[in-house]
Amino acid sequence: MAINSESGQNVLRIGMAGLGTVAQGLLTLLNQNAERITRQAGMPIEVVRIASRSRKPEIDIGDAVFDSDLESLLDDDVDVVVELIGGVDSARELISSALRQGKPIVTANKAVLASHGNDWFNGSAVLGIEASVAGGIPIMSTLKNGLSGNSVDWLVGIINGTCNYILTAMDEQGSSFTDALAKAQELGYAEADPGFDVDGVDAAQKLSLLAALAFDIPITLDDTYIEGISGVTVEDLRYARELGFRIRHVGVARRNGEKFETRVHPALISATDLIGDVSGVANAVIVGANAVGLILLVGPGAGGLPTASAVLGDLIEIARGTYSRMRIGQNEGARLPIVATESRYYLNIPAADRPGVFGEIGDILRQSGISMEGVIQKQAAVRQTDGEPWVPIVMVTGRAVEASMDDALDRLSSLESVRGRVRRIRVADFDY
């Protein structure tokens, strides 16, 4: 930290990479909340350098020196680097260089942490990561500090705002996936290329970080099951409601014997669980741990100001000299493949509308040891394909190992009376 020549005070001097939404949010907060920040940090926090490829003239950067060269942020006149450029390659180089020099760096970039975090976490320089997962929700510090004396059993997170917005819109307004996605793009909640979000990759990267902190295991996407939301229909959402559930896109990380499950997929959540009511672009994480029991955190998962709030929390801790290091990778963290995990399942089976079909389906499930807990079969829902009447048989099953369910679905699909793809969505139960 430098002594400010004018005031004679200590100042925490920030070098910021990027000048997008979060970076602008950080500049706004440093200005607007300056008094509170100075008091909390014990010194003012000032952005003295900004490196970005381009700079919109309307953005007020105060007295900061602007440069297009990221390396300028490693100069001696910068105390802490803040990485807000996103992407992997340049960010990785910047973070590596900063840490090599022993310069603290704060990042909101889950992609680079998910791919290279293992090299960085246990070093001696400070790496601030609160903003990398779930925006303004203090889930990383809750895992590394508040729950540090707990053995965490599992966590379930709604950690992709785009998916949650789309599923909520489909559920509440009956919009199709395509329409809800278009609306999300219009509102800036989804990228022009939405695959990263709706296919579950973004959530999987965040889950890999949450799991690492929760279980002291290495960060990896290997053996993580990843499924997006494009297969969920408005019909599924409606039937789920009727059965007492909502459908949300979740990340699940769970201790299972000596191994860990990490999986990202749409899931039915009981309407009586608070997390099932988390709607729109909000994020939420529920953690089950052996001392605290259950805790739930809900808040904005993205956006300039909320994400900047998390960056700023890290910067204030660094100024105070109390940023707490996380230790990860002490446990091996072998993953349990998805076929070995156990869930209840929602099934939607397009079945010929004639006597005996329900019995055939029931037999196959029974032979695989799968019970039926709730079934909906509505005569009013009869449809025609090629002149043949069929009806969706919808149910929630009892708990079953995924491999048994795969096997049962194979056998169901080969039935002459089953008239198309069986849709299957896992149920997320919190009393695992």
Add this chain to the structure above:
Amino acid sequence: MAINSESGQNVLRIGMAGLGTVAQGLLTLLNQNAERITRQAGMPIEVVRIASRSRKPEIDIGDAVFDSDLESLLDDDVDVVVELIGGVDSARELISSALRQGKPIVTANKAVLASHGNDWFNGSAVLGIEASVAGGIPIMSTLKNGLSGNSVDWLVGIINGTCNYILTAMDEQGSSFTDALAKAQELGYAEADPGFDVDGVDAAQKLSLLAALAFDIPITLDDTYIEGISGVTVEDLRYARELGFRIRHVGVARRNGEKFETRVHPALISATDLIGDVSGVANAVIVGANAVGLILLVGPGAGGLPTASAVLGDLIEIARGTYSRMRIGQNEGARLPIVATESRYYLNIPAADRPGVFGEIGDILRQSGISMEGVIQKQAAVRQTDGEPWVPIVMVTGRAVEASMDDALDRLSSLESVRGRVRRIRVADFDY
């Protein structure tokens, strides 16, 4: 920290005051989660001394030295004191002595912090307080770290599990207050003398601490409005549901111009707000702040293990050398008296069952500038007192200053057609 002579390792040596539920929870966790704790703290954490008035022989205290003298905890062989005796006088002496010696101390005691915290918070020795409010929910560290760069606008907390249990039981099972209280006592959720909880004093003490961290103001109960739940009836809960609300006992701290509102009372919460669904002994705090927007934390507000989890989080931060100090009392923190606050209100008016009465009531409210947003008046609800038929007129009003409402209620009560006490419950709106 001492070097353990056997292992040659650093050890954090704890001196623990008290041997009740939380203390036993802490002993259990230190034992059960020893490996995780040692890894997270960077050293083992061991209870080396316990001071308590009595000791049940069945409690395993390991190698700890037992003493009935609290002063023994200040010996050089103790690195950190953990105060779990509750009450004010002895706890105050212990905390003061420890801090005077520069010895870190962790406490779960909101009562002593509410009355003497101002003397202690800004000193140089560490005072760990996470466990003092809302048990296992990391709300204190969220306020002092995660939200440290935010200007907090308000917070609303369900911070007394006893009240929440009783109101939930009344709501869901239709139990009377008396029956629900008796059940809470039977389950150990309420004390034999329940006044401290059901009259709102416990919640007010916790609120004074939350407000201090949120707004950098001194801790005080002065000018805090305190109302318990004994005036809430099953009928109120039922009408509130019909109007789209739940009733919960809340603490509200809110910035209002240069002043602050701090108030504890039953409140209607919209059924669409997540916090309205927090039931049983759970606690929840929702914070509105200018960077993050809204965040909500939910979890167990009491109990041996959850509270010990919070104590342990503080101890691990102390072992790491990264326990973050809070700074409070930088703002003056003058309170706005309850009569100057503004709310919507639920009113339950016992009115004579004859034409024109509703008009009289409406006139009085209108003259005080109070609008009616939702009204329930059921002919089926007609009752008789002394042969005179009357009916409850139930409504939610628009926003009004409390003084105007007081005035309107005085005038309503003096109407010949109003047949008893008008019940009034504030509405907690989160979009203030």
